[in-house]
Amino acid sequence: MAQAVRGAQFGLTLSWLFACALRAASEQTPIPEGAPFHLAADVATGSALDVSFLLQRPAGAQGRVRAQGERFVFGDGTPARFWGVNLCADALYPPKGEAAAIAKRLAMSGCNLVRIGYWDGGTGGVFRQDLDNTSTIDPERLDRLDYFFAQLKDAGVYSLLVLSMGRRSLKSGDVGGVFDAEAAPAAYQIGRFFDPRTRQADETVWRSLLGHGNPYTGLRWADDLAIMGIEILNESSLYYAYRLFTGLPEALTAKVQQQWNQWLARRYPNREEMARHWGSENIRPEEDPATGTVALDFSLLLDPLWRENPSAAPREGRGNDWNRFLAEVCRDYYLAEIRFLRSLGIQQPIACNGGGSLVAADVWSNQVGDFFTQHSYHDHPRWEKGPMFYSNASSLKPGLLPIPGLSLRRLAGMPYGVSEYDFCFPNDWRAEGGPAVAAYAAFQGWSLATRFAYWSGSWEGREAMYSPSAGIRSIWRIHNDPAAFGQWPVIALIFLRGDVAEAQKTVDVGFSEIDTFYRERHRFPPAHLRFLDSVPFVHKTRWTHFEQVYKGDADLAVSSGRSTSGDYSQARAAILASANPWGDLYGLQRGTFIAPKRGLVMPADTVAKNEDWFLEALQRLPDGHGGLMPAAQEGWVESDTRELRYRRDPGVLALDTPRTQGVVGFVGGQALATQDLVIRLENDFGSVVASSLDGRPLRDSGRILVVAVGRCQNADFERLPQPDGRFKATGKSLGAGPILIEPLRFTMELRVGDDARPLSVHALDGAGQRIANIPSRQEGNSLFFSVDGKPTTIYYELVK
Known part of the structure; x- marks a missing residue:
């Protein structure tokens, strides 16, 4: 019965979107009716914004994290997922009087992971800057770092440690400071891969932290179970640093x-x-x-x-x-440093190059690690001679861009995570990012995600940082951004609690040995494989390397398109195509795919001329398509779990799980229905997500958090359109505090169970304290209430 009702609701949703032309939100319009709103320095204990129940205290209490197949597990065998933020450079050394409160704020918002970066060098490092070397520790900064780490651990927040991120060059007094490295920073970043003496400079620095005993935990960093994993490098493989050659x-x-x-x-x-x-x-x-x-x-x-x-x-x-050659040099470097770290007693999972790569050979070299991470930024500004420029494009409209790219670059056979991502300020639509990443990360079965960055500069005092008059100061500081960190409690519930179920079917993109090492003239994915961009919205996707024979367990294998090589005879099903005719790296022999019984090899000319070739090929698979990639219904692409629905035009994402439901995107003036909610958002754009706080299904829950956020910018923010369609931003045009939000106006109908106790609705402030009652009425098994934007807030609590 529930399935039938749900189907009817879905059909209703499709019909209004199909029939209605939605108003396009102008990219040049300032925030309508902007009103001040600020997140609080502290969340009220036990309030609807306190989701610290998702964490176990202290970090490490469940035993050492280890990689098991494609996921992390704790020492006691329970699955481990990590949701958090980056903290880097000077942000790693808060005053001791504030360290515990910062850790508590992160934990109460649902962060169980902090990625520690830039500790190793530069002005934000733990080392002195006034000497002839880059490896002499500053005792006062190390003491602050030790203390902060201990406070994070006590709050239940794990750490992901990046070993090499901030150090860009060596000085004359460094061990291994060879090749005039101070005069040529390239010598350090390239030299570590080719010269053991340069590597020794890194290892000296790493040993100084990992082998050091933290007086506040009583453990060496290397032995502390609160460190869940290590990334050796950050965006620093030979492929990232290639220009420096x-x-x-x-x-x-x-x-x-x-x-x-x-x-x-x-x-x-x-x-x-x-x-x-x-x-x-x-x-x-x-x-x-x-x-x-x-x-x-x-x-x-x-x-x-x-x-x-x-x-x-x-x-x-x-x-x-x-x-x-470059890929093998990278691989051998990673193996050498993994051996070094294991010699220090490190037992945590180790990733090679944080941020992975877009290059197949570079990705291949990372397979020697225990887990793999990638990075992605939507609308990251570009600095050009002072001002910065950005597109202000919605990620929902061009295809929720970060999701396909991150999903398709997930290495098979090991845990996967996104250790840096952001939907960058001052993009107007950045509120779409948090729910989208949390939902599809859970659907794809990712193991961690850390947004960049909670804070990235010197601490200025928590009260000042969260002051009602404070503005958003940087694209790398989300701590007081309602469109980013303001959503944290509800998106932490989505990911850490597993509200979105993992995909039921898996599609592997296969890279044979030839595919892997073919130079980048044949990009991934080639134009004729652009259909892959839609697969991650429907099924789990993986990037898998093999030498000659594919032996994966995916429901469908698809060739990468980089060559016509590969034996897929052992695949359950396969669709194979390539515009590159060669089956070797030298143009000496033409390639020939070997397909399984349920497989098709598509001619290159057919693929090039027919945009729908892949869906047609699925229908032609022997014994049928097996439920893979069902046709989109009036523009909607639905996950195989039927819990996520995405429509590129006008740009809408619907979450429809038992415990979390909502709508994100451009739905202005219309109603969208999920299994238990009907939401009518009057604003052109917004994110309205409701999540059960007591773990029961939404319709039976006695306590629900609703987070409703749209556009927000600093006061006096000014958008400066450019002739090329981009926008320019200067320090002045970004404005200053207070932060203004566009209050969302919406009505909500919640289908409730048979419990006779009515739900009351409350508006909450930025600390989670109740500030107003919202009138509501219950008719039968439905609760109705409307929000008119007053009082100004993004938080609402429904409670029995």
């Missing part, structure tokens, strides 16, 4: 060339064999790996993260070997 000192350039030639000599028995693979026209007469004379050619992989280098296209063999 052209600025290396001569001595380090010679060392790179030496190792390149040694690698080639192991790969090819003689120069003639190498010439056969590369093409004799791509080898100069004097080049021979046996004599160490094969030159470095950095143009082969110029800027691989963002664009291809057309001039390198004729040199596939040489470029692909260079690509593989």
